[in-house]
Amino acid sequence: MIFLTVGTQFPFDRLVKSVDDAVDHSGFEEEIFAQIGNSSYRPRNFQAVCSLENHLFDKRLREASSVISHAGIGTISKAMEYEKPLLVMPRRQSYGEVVNDHQVAVAKRFEKLAYVLVAYEVEELPEKLTRLRTFVPCKRQAQPMAVAVRIARFLSGLTAEGEKA
Helix, strand or coil, X not given: CEEEECCCCXXXXXXXXXXXXXXXXXXXXXXXXXXCCCCCCCCCCCEEECCCCHXXXXXXXXXXXXXXXXXXXXXXXXXXXXXXXXXXXXXXXXXXXXXXXXXXXXHHHHXXXXXXXXXXXXXHHHXXXXXXXXXXXXXXXXXXXXXXXXXXXXXHHHHHHHHXX
């Protein structure tokens, strides 16, 4: 089962409709279950609910063979924690889906590290769905020293600014 989730804050009709259309036109046969938020679009080819309680969301995520999602950091982190292949489509400012393109930046970064597949536009989705079947994400390696160095630099910057004032 593929778990499609759009998060809980906003609907993401463009993603839900794109997946539904891709299933229509490709003969895609794997079961899809979706959490679609307060969406005005109702999929024809898979079961969908507005929201799931946290424990049910985690259960669906754990049981999924792969995940399709917006490029929200929470969903990406959870999918990586459960080592699930993940296809993301970032919400876009130009479509009125978010106030800025932070999800595009997140998607590019995680794509560069080979943690996720990304469909930036609807036209890319069918091919990426096909690739999702065999996609093996790179495992994330914790880098506590790199984090510590970044925090130290940040704190040093605050100290230096305080001394100037």
